Amino acid sequence: MNTILVTGSSGQIGSELVAALRARYGAHNVIATDIRSSASITSGGPFETLDVNDLQSFHAIARKYKADTIIHLAALLSAMAEANPLFAWNLNMGGLLNALEVAKELNCQFFTPSSIGVFGPESPKDLTPQVTVQRPVTMYGINKVAGELLCDYYHRKYGVDTRSLRFPGLISYLTPPGGGTTDYAVSMFFEAVRTGEYSSYINKGTYMDMMYMPDAIGSIIQLMEADSAKLINRNAYNVSAMSFDPEMLAAEIRKLLPAFKLTYEIDPVREQIAQSWPNSLDISAAQQEWGFKPRYSLEQMAYDMMIQIASRTI
Numbered sequence: 360m361n362t363i364l365v366t367g368s369s370g371q372i373g374s375e376l377v378a379a380l381r382a383r384y385g386a387h388n389v390i391a392t393d394i395r396s397s398a399s400i401t402s403g404g405p406f407e408t409l410d411v412n413d414l415q416s417f418h419a420i421a422r423k424y425k426a427d428t429i430i431h432l433a434a435l436l437s438a439m440a441e442a443n444p445l446f447a448w449n450l451n452m453g454g455l456l457n458a459l460e461v462a463k464e465l466n467c468q469f470f471t472p473s474s475i476g477v478f479g480p481e482s483p484k485d486l487t488p489q490v491t492v493q494r495p496v497t498m499y500g501i502n503k504v505a506g507e508l509l510c511d512y513y514h515r516k517y518g519v520d521t522r523s524l525r526f527p528g529l530i531s532y533l534t535p536p537g538g539g540t541t542d543y544a545v546s547m548f549f550e551a552v553r554t555g556e557y558s559s560y561i562n563k564g565t566y567m568d569m570m571y572m573p574d575a576i577g578s579i580i581q582l583m584e585a586d587s588a589k590l591i592n593r594n595a596y597n598v599s600a601m602s603f604d605p606e607m608l609a610a611e612i613r614k615l616l617p618a619f620k621l622t623y624e625i626d627p628v629r630e631q632i633a634q635s636w637p638n639s640l641d642i643s644a645a646q647q648e649w650g651f652k653p654r655y656s657l658e659q660m661a662y663d664m665m666i667q668i669a670s671r672t673i
């Protein structure tokens with residue numbers, strides 16, 4: 360990776376990934392793009408406004424900077440996609456197809472995130488295998504399965520070096536997520552520190568996989584730097600660092616905030632999406648093929664989140 364173009368740079372993953380890439384590869388070698396700008400992205404290195412559905416502009420920007428790597432993050436998350444399925448199809452699939460076309464034309468290495476959303480009610484629920492039934496029942500999941508297949512197609516047919524990770528819920532104290540099903544976990548921390556209580560839209564006993572953002576950023580860089588010849592399941596690897604339900608997360612928060620109160624007001628749409636996803640993933644393919652090893656457990660992540668949010672609130 361010498362010159363890296365990132366789409367969706369102002370989003371939850373993008374804003375932290377761009378900073379990490381700029382620190383590692385040099386600020387001027389990372390071109391942040393987004394349909395909207397944010398101060399942290401525009402100030403630290405090159406920034407271009409880009410609508411990923413505009414193929415001509417996508418090409419022009421990639422050519423202008425002689426990009427050799429594309430990290431395509433621009434997408435609508437699960438809950439938002441359920442509310443706007445047609446818009447989600449057009450953005451998630453149209454944007455990905457354009458990104459792959461540019462990667463093909465300019466011979467770029469390519470990364471795009473997949474998700475635990477690729478699984479559905481017919482997939483095994485516990486320790487969901489790397490290769491198994493993928494019949495999602497959400498628009499987001501359908502987009503992500505089609506995306507995995509498209510990435511494999513561009514690799515096989517055109518030799519594009521495509522790589523991807525099936526991300527679980529990502530937890531960060533810096534940039535809030537938007538429009539996802541797993542967002543409750545992030546909100547619980549912020550509300551705990553702000554008000555001492557949180558009303559969860561995900562039910563007690565509903566387990567989902569999660570990962571702390573530093574591990575997510577580290578795993579993207581590690582996968583992109585891995586030996587291509589070893590990547591059998593390149594589109595896309597199961598990755599995860601923990602699995603919990605709202606009660607387990609609340610118990611961790613109470614270690615630092617004993618009076619924290621958790622109540623429930625279930626959102627049927629997001630609860631149904633969560634019910635259709637795995638309880639936990641089998642991550643052995645990522646461990647074996649490129650050495651995936653997350654650093655943060657639930658306990659370590661929760662402690663760090665509480666300290667970081669509290670120190671920023673004072």
Ligand code: AKB
Pocket residue numbers: 436437438473474475476499526527528529538539540541542
């Ligand atoms: C979402 O909840 O939509 C995302 C995801 C798991 O892909 N965080």
